[in-house]
Amino acid sequence: MTSRFPFQLKTPDLLKTEAFVNGAWIPASSGKRFDVEDPGTGETFASCPDFDESDIEAVVRSSQEAFQHFRKENPRSRAKKLLAWDHLIRQNRDDLALVLTYEAGKPLAEAYGEIDYALGFTWWFAGEAERVRGNVSTPAAPNRRVLIVKQPIGVAAALVPWNFPIAMILRKVGAALAAGCTMIAKPSPETPLTCLILANLALQAGFAPGVFNVVTTSLKNTPAVAEALCKHPNVKKVSFTGSTPIGSLIAKHCAESLKKVTLELGGNCPFIIFDDCNQDQALEALLTLKWRHAGQACITANRVYVQEGIYEEFLAKLVERTKTIKLGHGADPETKMGPLTTPRAVPKAQAHIKDAVDGGARVAFGGRTGSDMGLSSGYYHEPTILRDVDQSMLISREETFAPVLGLLRFSTEDQVVEWANDTSMGLASYCFTKSVDRTWRIMENLEAGMIGMNTGNSSAAESPFGGMKQSGYGKESGKDVAVEEYLVSKTVTMTLENHY
Numbered sequence: 359m360t361s362r363f364p365f366q367l368k369t370p371d372l373l374k375t376e377a378f379v380n381g382a383w384i385p386a387s388s389g390k391r392f393d394v395e396d397p398g399t400g401e402t403f404a405s406c407p408d409f410d411e412s413d414i415e416a417v418v419r420s421s422q423e424a425f426q427h428f429r430k431e432n433p434r435s436r437a438k439k440l441l442a443w444d445h446l447i448r449q450n451r452d453d454l455a456l457v458l459t460y461e462a463g464k465p466l467a468e469a470y471g472e473i474d475y476a477l478g479f480t481w482w483f484a485g486e487a488e489r490v491r492g493n494v495s496t497p498a499a500p501n502r503r504v505l506i507v508k509q510p511i512g513v514a515a516a517l518v519p520w521n522f523p524i525a526m527i528l529r530k531v532g533a534a535l536a537a538g539c540t541m542i543a544k545p546s547p548e549t550p551l552t553c554l555i556l557a558n559l560a561l562q563a564g565f566a567p568g569v570f571n572v573v574t575t576s577l578k579n580t581p582a583v584a585e586a587l588c589k590h591p592n593v594k595k596v597s598f599t600g601s602t603p604i605g606s607l608i609a610k611h612c613a614e615s616l617k618k619v620t621l622e623l624g625g626n627c628p629f630i631i632f633d634d635c636n637q638d639q640a641l642e643a644l645l646t647l648k649w650r651h652a653g654q655a656c657i658t659a660n661r662v663y664v665q666e667g668i669y670e671e672f673l674a675k676l677v678e679r680t681k682t683i684k685l686g687h688g689a690d691p692e693t694k695m696g697p698l699t700t701p702r703a704v705p706k707a708q709a710h711i712k713d714a715v716d717g718g719a720r721v722a723f724g725g726r727t728g729s730d731m732g733l734s735s736g737y738y739h740e741p742t743i744l745r746d747v748d749q750s751m752l753i754s755r756e757e758t759f760a761p762v763l764g765l766l767r768f769s770t771e772d773q774v775v776e777w778a779n780d781t782s783m784g785l786a787s788y789c790f791t792k793s794v795d796r797t798w799r800i801m802e803n804l805e806a807g808m809i810g811m812n813t814g815n816s817s818a819a820e821s822p823f824g825g826m827k828q829s830g831y832g833k834e835s836g837k838d839v840a841v842e843e844y845l846v847s848k849t850v851t852m853t854l855e856n857h858y
């Protein structure tokens with residue numbers, strides 16, 4: 359059997375390359391399409407409909423009509439459909455992983471890791487669907503009762519990035535569908551295909567037409583399509599994951615109609631290693647966190663602070679282990695680090711390295727782009743470790759989003775907490791220490807929405823995910839908080855006759 363793609367799927371019919379609206383696979387009204395590239399080769403391997411703002415009215419209408427039925431559907435029925443979706447995604451895990459590797463560039467093992475993480479959301483939200491609760495209370499005024507009633511807010515829109523295109527879709531859509539909202543997803547132009555597979559499986563899971571719509575659009579049309587969704591009066595909620603500047607623009611668009619918004623924005627996360635830590639534990643956590651998807655995660659370690667007593671020893675171990683990472687195409691089973699997903703990421707990584715070296719940092723390992731290494735295609739960058747980095751350098755001040763890691767030396771706890779908090783961002787922070795007292799101080803003093811103590815992995819469907827400061831607002835996943843983002847609450851005050 360041959361395939362028109364550079365890979366062979368077990369179920370070829372799973373992968374559709376049209377947008378998914380009202381239960382049908384459709385082109386853009388303009389007939390235009392945009393290319394989807396394999397970042398491992400830079401070659402186009404698929405194309406999708408290039409929706410523009412004129413297509414949005416019909417999509418929202420479909421979601422609005424579906425909402426009129428879906429909001430009344432029994433929560434157990436919604437839970438069963440979420441579970442059926444979960445099972446279908448599990449069954450098609452191999453095909454999803456392959457497509458994810460080709461569109462995002464991540465190694466196959468990481469693609470499987472993302473799918474397993476993402477399945478936590480369908481599983482979790484299937485449970486949450488039946489646990490939406492209001493309450494009843496007795497106020498001071500006599501003969502009265504007050505009821506809080508929770509209802510789905512309406513049509514929701516998910517604007518999703520390319521770095522975890524399956525997990526980010528399921529984290530948002532899972533919560534929305536559990537609440538009884540319908541959702542329009544706009545995947546990133548780099549990674550629309552896995553989202554279309556999820557839509558295909560949602561259809562098979564029994565979700566009615568219009569409950570989950572997927573709008574595909576090019577990089578050029580993304581701003582106008584996002585704006586049209588944010589400003590549409592029948593879209594009641596927007597959830598965005600991406601950069602802080604774009605998040606701020608989304609918030610402005612949504613402010614016009616006072617929409618409820620969730621913003622999961624940039625990181626610049628500190629990773630602090632005290633000399634009383636378990637070094638092996640810190641090393642393993644850093645290697646996994648930092649080199650995952652070539653450093654392209656909002657919660658990745660951007661600034662690594664190592665206490666002076668163990669700085670040289672830790673650096674040597676880090677370099678030793680990083681040297682063994684094999685760079686290559688994600689579909690090659692030997693590959694441990696794939697390419698960057700977008701070509702624009704490579705010059706940014708180089709700019710951060712140059713700025714650091716110009717300021718006095720030294721390259722302890724790496725530093726080369728794929729073309730420096732003789733690779734003729736794809737968007738590769740060697741895992742790179744910079745030593746003697748300081749707070750003033752670009753790598754400490756901006757999110758690098760590439761496999762470049764800067765090591766800073768610190769002496770005291772007060773100093774490192776001040777440096778760690780010296781950023782407009784507040785997504786995640788990590789700290790390694792064996793002191794119980796310090797653990798409590800650090801937990802209370804770090805300005806971040808998520809803190810990993812002796813771990814580099816705190817993302818899970820059961821735990822609220824979200825930042826503070828310019829890393830955004832609102833929580834995704836976790837008990838109560840995530841579904842709450844898709845609910846409105848009504849206060850009903852009742853007067854009772856001859857009661858008390």
Ligand SMILES: O=CCCC(=O)O
Nearest residue numbers: 521522655656657817
């Ligand atoms: O890049 C952002 C999401 C990463 C995660 O959910 O752990």
